[in-house]
Amino acid sequence: KKEKFLATLKAVSVELDRRFKQLFGGGEAKLSLEAPGDLSSGLLIQARPPGKEPKLLDALSGGEKTLVAIAFVLALSEGKPAPFYLFDEVDAALDKPNSERLAGLLREIAREAQVIVISHNEELIRHADRVYGVTMRNGSSRVLALELVGNAH
Amino acid sequence: KKEKFLATLKAVSVELDRRFKQLFGGGEAKLSLEAPGDLSSGLLIQARPPGKEPKLLDALSGGEKTLVAIAFVLALSEGKPAPFYLFDEVDAALDKPNSERLAGLLREIAREAQVIVISHNEELIRHADRVYGVTMRNGSSRVLALELVGNAH
Amino acid sequence: TYIKRLTIAGFKSFGKKTSIPFYPGFTAIVGENGTGKSNILDAITFVMGYRSRALRAGKIEHLLYTSPKGETVPEAEVSLVLDNSSGTFDELLPSHTDEVMISRRITASSSTYRIMGKVTAAGDVEKLLSLADIEPGGYYIVEQGMVTEVLERSPRRRRELIEEVA
Amino acid sequence: TYIKRLTIAGFKSFGKKTSIPFYPGFTAIVGENGTGKSNILDAITFVMGYRSRALRAGKIEHLLYTSPKGETVPEAEVSLVLDNSSGTFDELLPSHTDEVMISRRITASSSTYRIMGKVTAAGDVEKLLSLADIEPGGYYIVEQGMVTEVLERSPRRRRELIEEVA
Ligand SMILES: Nc1ncnc2c1ncn2[C@@H]1O[C@H](COP(=O)(O)OP(=O)(O)OP(=O)(O)O)[C@@H](O)[C@H]1O
Numbered sequence A, B: 001k002k003e004k005f006l007a008t009l010k011a012v013s014v015e016l017d018r019r020f021k022q023l024f025g026g027g028e029a030k031l032s033l034e035a036p037g038d039l040s041s042g043l044l045i046q047a048r049p050p051g052k053e054p055k056l057l058d059a060l061s062g063g064e065k066t067l068v069a070i071a072f073v074l075a076l077s078e079g080k081p082a083p084f085y086l087f088d089e090v091d092a093a094l095d096k097p098n099s100e101r102l103a104g105l106l107r108e109i110a111r112e113a114q115v116i117v118i119s120h121n122e123e124l125i126r127h128a129d130r131v132y133g134v135t136m137r138n139g140s141s142r143v144l145a146l147e148l149v150g151n152a153h
Numbered sequence C, D: 001t002y003i004k005r006l007t008i009a010g011f012k013s014f015g016k017k018t019s020i021p022f023y024p025g026f027t028a029i030v031g032e033n034g035t036g037k038s039n040i041l042d043a044i045t046f047v048m049g050y051r052s053r054a055l056r057a058g059k060i061e062h063l064l065y066t067s068p069k070g071e072t073v074p075e076a077e078v079s080l081v082l083d084n085s086s087g088t089f090d091e092l093l094p095s096h097t098d099e100v101m102i103s104r105r106i107t108a109s110s111s112t113y114r115i116m117g118k119v120t121a122a123g124d125v126e127k128l129l130s131l132a133d134i135e136p137g138g139y140y141i142v143e144q145g146m147v148t149e150v151l152e153r154s155p156r157r158r159r160e161l162i163e164e165v166a
């Protein structure tokens, strides 16, 4: 049980760092226990964006926090693989370059697991294999399959 | 004191409804006391987007809640006028049409009070009188005045 | 496994029966504010067993479609078809099928679950989904506005996430 | 009144002294994630009297610029010039001027406020700003991610907003 926990912690930490580098184009991130000897202590997340000092999570910007959180969620699949991903406007705080990087990463993930994303962001939508449009008519929602024009890939 | 509170409540409620209609293109909103006779009771906010049933605030969508909140903040100026407005990515949850309406409203407000908005959203930025760009060089922030090309107004 | 189809009738803003096919790969759902995108996600977590409080609705009645004229439908039903081509769910099924359907129907005062059309207890749906490591609160479902919530938890609550996937 | 100029040196990500002129009307601040946009807003509420906890920093040292090599500057200073052409602040000024400047300088262990260059108590800055109904927690300042917070408060806490502006 203890070995399983430590092995998972290590694997998720390594994967967090890998996803972090993909999203930030550099820097590093890792997981550790608040009290390394005590297996029941809390989990610390440390992140250092490229070209910056390592910071408390609180000092990161809104967009940087979003990227760290997404890297962490994707890294958890090293423990138990996700059957699918359902993300509702996770990109709300992201600028264009980071949205592009996220879109690329989601395309990669989508080769292994189903990815369903709700978004208003052009950068993300144009990378999708399929797009559904939701409209409201007479107070009731309708869903249409949209044709992607000049798709990104 | 009591008359002042009630008069302010009424004035803010009327202004909330006006700003709500401007942002939603219809519908209505109002403020009321939880227990109308008891001046010390809590404040209720009721909002009905156009073409829909009146809803609990919780049932509104992310974007709809953002618009109600902005309408409420702008309406508070009926009590004490704001010296300036500082908004940090208040438009994160908005789609294009709502961003356009918000930009129009901010341009109107900016005739009376100074409005400074941080945003990633083209729809908002192109309505500004002046744009500052922030960049990071060697881990330190720099600010440049940007020339707006083909400004919206 | 993956989600193959979601059918929504009378749930939240879906007054008209709507059936959405899903496929492996990368799907985007777009639309203006307030059109019902997050309600699609709510429909999925609803059929998996989420309580109405977690679905931005105070009482179960608030999940029943209400028209702009104020008429509320008597019942709502959501059904979810999951892929079972690799036999993930076979352990708890009478016999193998390539697809598994779970559904949930509610009225103002009742809530009924079904697996392959047969009425069953909420706990049985939970057990079936756990064979594919699916649960409504799974780390792989991120609700609107909640993306950085995982960083804002206390270090102890974050550690629980590692325990869950270990 | 309105904000005429903000000068930031050594505060958060502003290692180099930066002076930004502001004008009436509609100004947009843009830039990629993590470049320092919200830190500009933090600089404004900092000089108005906000504590470091409210500025996404645990201790006051975290407000001092640290370079990528880990060198922290010994002090930081932010100054804010406000328009006084209509005499809003005259009541607490020795004589009328068209502009009023407030500033705040911190080291790891001290924090000093100045009005027009003269050292003064934090309370005096607060009193001066209140002549124009300015306070760091004002309803007209909406921090990142907080736009719907006003709706999520309890009805009693919402009512306080009406009392504040009455
Ligand atoms: N029981 C119900 N009956 C009818 N409409 C409902 C019901 N419950 C919620 N709604 C409506 O659904 C709408 C919200 O839908 P949802 O939250 O899915 O929007 P969204 O597409 O995600 O928008 P956004 O882009 O702003 O997040 C609300 O406007 C609300 O009025």
Ligand SMILES: Nc1ncnc2c1ncn2[C@@H]1O[C@H](COP(=O)(O)OP(=O)(O)OP(=O)(O)O)[C@@H](O)[C@H]1O
Binding pocket: A049, A052, A055, A059, A060, A061, A062, A063, A064, A093, B134, D011, D012, D013, D014, D031, D032, D033, D034, D035, D036, D037, D038, D039, D040, D061, D062, D063, D064, D065, D066, D067, D144
């Ligand atoms: N004391 C400090 N010294 C150096 N850099 C700092 C300091 N405090 C914060 N920072 C840096 O400032 C950056 C955050 O800036 P800020 O929150 O203003 O970004 P932003 O432009 O608002 O980005 P976003 O668009 O993502 O919200 C962080 O990357 C952080 O490393």
Ligand SMILES: [Mg+2]
Binding pocket: B061, B062, B063, C037, C038, C039, C144
């Ligand atoms: Mg939504």
Ligand SMILES: [Mg+2]
Binding pocket: A061, A062, A063, B088, D037, D038, D039, D144
């Ligand atoms: Mg920011």
